[in-house]
Amino acid sequence: MQPLAGILVVALEQAVAAPLCTRHLGDLGARVVKVESPDGGDFARHYDDVVHGLSAHFTWVNRNKESVVLDLKRRTGREALGRLVARADVVVQNLAPGAAARLGAGSAELRARRPELITVDISGYGSGGPYARGRAYDLLVQAEAGSCAITGTAGGPAKPGIPLADIGAGMYAFASVLTALYTRQRTGEGASVSVGLFDAVAEWMGFALNQARYGGVDVEPNGVSSPMVAPYGAYRTADGQTLVLGTTNDAEWRRLAARVLDRAELADDPRYATNSARVTRRGELDEMIGQWAGRRTLAECRAQAERAGLGHARLNRPTDVLDHPQLTARDRWREVGSPAGPVTVLLPPPQTAAWTWRLDPVPGLGEHTEAVLKELGYAAEEIEEIAAPAEGCGT
16 A cells, blocks of 8 residues: 555655655655756756766655656746646645745645645745745755754864755655645645754754753764763774774663673773763773774674674765665665666665555656646647746746
């Protein structure tokens, strides 16, 4: 079963946040019609060409979609969009602030005509406030919301390697659509939802903001570690690999001291008895564990940590993850179609025997324009006019 089969989602989207939301809706069976401009479409199509000529970002977040090219600078294009939205259950957009409203696709206007419609507006800073109309991208929002300042090393802030702001906003949008569909089933009413990238990152900054508000301190970044827990970090092993090892409570510290480091006298040493005490002596503990790891191979370190009931990991590169046994043993990789041929993708994270995932191709730009417009009642000569780029501003 595909839980969202029969749901039509119209996506006025670009980059990552909205496309990630709608891809997940498509994974669950929703029909997603992605409306793109005739002058290149979603700009994420052109970030790179590493996936057989396609962009890595675009391939990641755009399977299960139909691409329809509409020139929304023209009245005819806007009319076609109106016909499409009239059939939709959900409209998701992350265009520049105010752009959707100028195209006649603003949430207020759409829901005034159809109260049962669910609309989701994804923006940099959400609705209202002095930053509401500011253009914002993942890096800018992460900097503004503080996540870069607690990533990296002391004096060397860094952007997290994955686009946390985009992903966070996309996932909150996805959850909001599911919630709104559930509510509409009971009440018949749709919903207008606004999701800001800034608000997503600020929410995920929760522990650091609590430290700032109630402790009066800014959490300092400390590389592959945790600013709140010690010992916890990355340690070089004798065979040139990197072990990630640590503790999350006092009982784990005692096992680490006695059964891994073979330093039973440290287990109840008051200097290290509590996490807060250990955090203040992080350097000492890192040196002890570093010396221990440096005399052993990664396999030996992991085996000893496993025997002691402690969490452990290898610091992997993306190329290492491609063949990770946890993915391959559970058959997590699949192939989907694309304009460049089959591409390999991961199944969505939830696992259940109750659902069947939809894994349709990544679309070419405008691949479904003719079919969708015919479905909306347009004749062949009208379709050409609607999809062709305007020479000027149009009417």
